[in-house]
Amino acid sequence: MRKLVLYTLMSMDGVAEAPDRYVFEFDEVMYANLARTIKSQDAVLLGRRTYDEWAPYWPTAEEQPFADFINGAPKFLFSSAPPAVGWANTTVVPAPATEYVRTLKERPGGDIGIHGSIRLAQALLAADLVDELRLVISPVVLGTGRRLLGDGDEQLRRWNLLRLEGTPSGAVLADYELSRT
Template sequence: MRKIYAGLFSSIDGVVEAPDQWQPSFDEEMGAALARMLDGQDAVLLGRATYSEWAEYWPTSTDEPFASFINNTQKYVASTTLDSVDEWSNSTLIKGSLTDFIADLRQQDGGTIGVAGSIGLVRSLIEQGLLDELTLMISPVVAGGGRRRLFADDSALTKFDLLEAQPTSSGALIATYRPVR
């Protein structure tokens, strides 16, 4: 069965939105962690907002090696408001139940399935017991209010096992968790 992994940049106070606005540095260890997450991935799940932003940028980007990866990898877009995702090659709009779609996708042959950005989608996957692994790259900064956190204030109690934790040269912590089921 295929696994679903998500990786997000996070502040100490749990903010995961717009890390380009608050993340103090991106170090070699973070780059290596991202490369490990992409290794073996042959499909990516995206939420509507991430898809819309990325579909404007990545198809014409020369920012290698990620541009080649994301443009050539199968992308599945979870959205109830988009009518089409045809403007970006290798993109498929998920129609119907996300849970049913993910169940079918996990049974297909292939590598790991990554979730890129997509805060709401990551939340939903965790709530529905569909996420297998969560990696947070926690920067030593408090991002403050006005930005989305991974977990809403009214989130249900959800337990995770720590699989690995690695401090980085910039003072960040790369922490990988598995939801307890």
């Protein structure tokens, strides 16, 4: 069965929206971490808000290694309406995300990634469909903003630490695997 891997940038207090507000430097260790994460992924899940922000930007962007990856990977957009801007390799999925992702995980292939898409990520976390978290924690406290974790989901989940590394810019890379026991 394929793994669903959630990669997200966040502040020390858990804010995950608008990373341009708190990630001031993306250093070489962070780039290597991103490359390691996307290397095993062959599909990406996107919510509508992230898609609408990314679709006009990434097709002409030059930030590597993510630009080549996100433009070439099959993308599954969870939305009840077609997007205003098209993007190569995108499939619009009107079905409930949890049902579709369960089926997608059973198909052959590499890891499935979630990048951004806070609301979608929260729904998949609540349904126990996320297998790994790859967090990039920036050394900034924002105080306000949408958080990925602890935003009304009261179900206890235990995560096992797989990897912990500091970066030259002061960020912390923390990889966790969902404990299924």
